[in-house]
Amino acid sequence: MSTDRQSFAYLATAAVAGGLFGIGWGLAGICPGPAISLIAFMPQNLLVFLVAMFAGSFAGGFVLKWTARRPAIA
C-alpha cells in the first residue's frame, strides 16, 4: 500500500464519510447494493429508502463540488 499520494485529509474524509454511512446502514438495515437488488421483491417502504438514498447522494455531490476536489485515487 503506497502512502505517498495519500494525504491525511484524503483518509480522514473516508473515515468521516464511513461514519455517516455506518449510521445510515445501521438505521436502515441495508446498504446501497441490497437496496437496488431488493427492487425485485419490493418490500414496503423500500422506495422511501431509495429516494432518500439518491437525495443524499445528490447532496453529497453538491458538497463535493463546493469543496476543493482532491485527486481521486481509488
Added chain:
Amino acid sequence: MQAFSPIPATIGGLLTGFGTRIGNGCTSGHGVCGLARPSTRALVAVAVFFPVAMAVVAISGGA
C-alpha cells in the same frame, strides 16, 4: 419480505447516500473491491463504517 419503517428508512437513506458519495464507496465498493485491491482508504472506511453500523444496530435494537 420484511417491510422498512419509514422514519429509519428516510434518515438512514439520506445518511447512506451522503456517506457513500462523500466517501466514494459503500460496502461493495470499499468492503469487497477496495479491500481486495488493497486500498488504504478502503481499509479506513471499512474499519469505521462496520463498527459504527454494528453499534447503531445494537443501540437501536435492529432495523
